[in-house]
Amino acid sequence: MYGVTQEQLDQIDALIVSDLIGIGVHSVIVVDVAGNVIAEHDDGKTDIQVHAFAALAAGNFAAVDAMAQLVGEQEFSLHFHKGEDESIHFSKINDDILLITIFGNDVSLGFLRLKTTEVIDKIKEMWQTTEF
Amino acid sequence: MGFVNVKKQEVLVKLVYYGPGRGGKTSNLDYINNKFKERIKTDMVSIKTHGDRTLFFDFLPVDIGKIKGFDIKIQLYTVPGQVKYNATRKLVLKGVDGLVFVADSQVEMREKNISSFNQMKENLVAMNKDIAKIPLVLQYNKVDLAEEGVPLLGFDTMEADLNSEIKVPSFEGSAVTGYNVVNTLKKAISLTMVSFKKELL
Numbered sequence: 001m002y003g004v005t006q007e008q009l010d011q012i013d014a015l016i017v018s019d020l021i022g023i024g025v026h027s028v029i030v031v032d033v034a035g036n037v038i039a040e041h042d043d044g045k046t047d048i049q050v051h052a053f054a055a056l057a058a059g060n061f062a063a064v065d066a067m068a069q070l071v072g073e074q075e076f077s078l079h080f081h082k083g084e085d086e087s088i089h090f091s092k093i094n095d096d097i098l099l100i101t102i103f104g105n106d107v108s109l110g111f112l113r114l115k116t117t118e119v120i121d122k123i124k125e126m127w128q129t130t131e132f
Numbered sequence: 133m134g135f136v137n138v139k140k141q142e143v144l145v146k147l148v149y150y151g152p153g154r155g156g157k158t159s160n161l162d163y164i165n166n167k168f169k170e171r172i173k174t175d176m177v178s179i180k181t182h183g184d185r186t187l188f189f190d191f192l193p194v195d196i197g198k199i200k201g202f203d204i205k206i207q208l209y210t211v212p213g214q215v216k217y218n219a220t221r222k223l224v225l226k227g228v229d230g231l232v233f234v235a236d237s238q239v240e241m242r243e244k245n246i247s248s249f250n251q252m253k254e255n256l257v258a259m260n261k262d263i264a265k266i267p268l269v270l271q272y273n274k275v276d277l278a279e280e281g282v283p284l285l286g287f288d289t290m291e292a293d294l295n296s297e298i299k300v301p302s303f304e305g306s307a308v309t310g311y312n313v314v315n316t317l318k319k320a321i322s323l324t325m326v327s328f329k330k331e332l333l
Contacts, residue, residue, distance in 0.1 A: 009139040034227020035191075035207065036135035036144040049174045051207065055191040056177060062223040063188070 009039060011126050016041050019119050020101060023111065026086065027102040030093070033058050038097065046102070057100050061090060080109065089113070093120050094127075134229045134328055142203040143328070146227055147320055150252050151234035152244040153185070153213030156273040159307035160234060161192050161208055164317060167310065171195050186212040189224045196321065206321055213248070222255050230267035230324030232316055235290060237274045237304070239283040242293065249294050263298060267323035270295055270302035271316045276309050 016028045016039065027042040029050060035058035040050050061079065068076045079090040089101045089112055099120060103112060135144040149157040158178065165176045172194055179188035190210040197204060211221040233252065235245040253263045272290045274282075285293075287304055295302050301319050305312035 006138045009137070013139075032135065032227065034135070034146055035209075036146070036227070038135070038137065051193045051205070052174045052177045052191060055189075055207065055209070056179075058226075059179075059188055059223060062226065063220075066219060066223070 008126065012039050012123060013041065015119055015122055019115055019122075023115055024107045025101050025103045025112070029054060029057070029100045029102075031058055031098050031100065032096050033062065033098065035059070048102070053100075057090065057098065061092075061098055078113075089116065091116050091120060093123055099123075134324075136202070140203075141201055142205055143199075145204065145206050145229050145321075145324055145328075147206055147208050147230045147232065147317075147324065148225060148228045149208065149210040149232045149234055150221070150225075150248070151213055151273075152236055152241060152248040153215070155213055155234045155236040155241070155245075155248075156307040157210040157213060157234045158186055158190050160232070160271070160273075160305075160313055160316070161190050161210055163307055163310050163313045164194065164208065165192055167314065168194060185214065186210055187217075188212065188220055199325070204325070208317075215247075218251060218255070221251075222258070225255055225259060228259075228261070228266070230269075230320050230327070232269050232271060232320050233294070234271045234273050234305075234307075235294060237272045237284045237286075237290065238277065239285055242285055242289075245290070246293055265327075267320060267327050268298065268300045269316055269320040269323065270300060271305040271312065272302065273305050273307055275304045276306040276311065 012030065020028045021041055021043055026046045027048055029037060030039040031037055031054040035055040037050055037054045064079055065075050077092045081088045085104055086102055091099050093099050099116060101112060101116060149160055151157050161176060165172060174193050177191040181187045192208040194206045194208060195203065196206055209224050211224045233249060256263050256266060272287060278284050291302060303312040303316050305316055307313055
């Protein structure tokens with residue numbers, strides 16, 4: 001069993017809202033590799049079954065990781081699924097936690113990647129000072 | 133590793149139904165899904181093959197109410213039972229808090245029950261978990277088949293095969309009729325919550 005402090009969650013929430021929802025991302029979900037939802041935010045117009053999504057996302061990430069090892073890679077740290085209207089971007093915050101963003105055609109993949117990398121760096125920085 | 137979210141005041145618990153292929157793991161979740169429809173706000177997610185066998189997992193979140201102001205969300209998973217899918221079973225077992233082992237009571241399934249159970253032990257060891265410590269409930273499923281004249285192993289034989297060492301709670305059950313499905317789940321939840329409490333204290 002583990003937990004995340006209130007302060008850590010507040011910091012993560014603020015970052016997600018300003019840096020990701022702020023650029024037009026529809027929904028952001030932070031999950032652990034067991035499929036638990038740690039944080040979730042959306043633009044108020046998106047309706048996703050978050051817990052089911054988290055379970056599938058964690059499973060998907062684990063499956064792709066297993067595929068990576070089969071081709072001799074340690075991991076694929078970034079996954080991206082392109083849809084007609086909605087796309088999903090997965091990245092690893094650390095070995096246990098994933099950042100998932102769901103966004104439409106109005107956000108470019110390049111910009112999103114840049115922003116998620118920044119957010120992940122900031123989250124890692126926060127957690128360096130507190131044991132997670 | 134159950135997850136406590138202080139901000140949302142919720143505790144997420146992962147319960148995994150494990151057992152041999154076609155033993156009734158998905159049927160257990162189907163029954164729970166139908167029985168507690170009003171408490172389950174999310175659709176059950178199933179990743180199946182074309183032949184209707186579980187390929188990856190089934191997922192069903194159930195809210196069981198509050199403990200000390202925290203919403204307790206039980207997330208039920210099944211593993212694929214077929215022997216060849218052990219890699220997938222390991223993935224689904226990640227972060228497991230409690231287990232239900234669904235064995236098949238039919239005489240011809242005896243070996244499969246035992247080998248699935250042993251593999252579960254091995255998989256837990258690989259994740260540094262001890263079968264003697266993790267909350268676990270056994271369900272000897274398909275007892276309804278007795279009425280149709282199908283030879284069954286019987287409670288004592290199954291206890292001797294699977295439960296002689298660990299001595300955990302066990303139930304005869306029938307996922308099709310619902311017999312002991314809810315009791316199995318309740319027992320698994322209560323064992324898991326007790327083990328959480330121990331960890332927290």
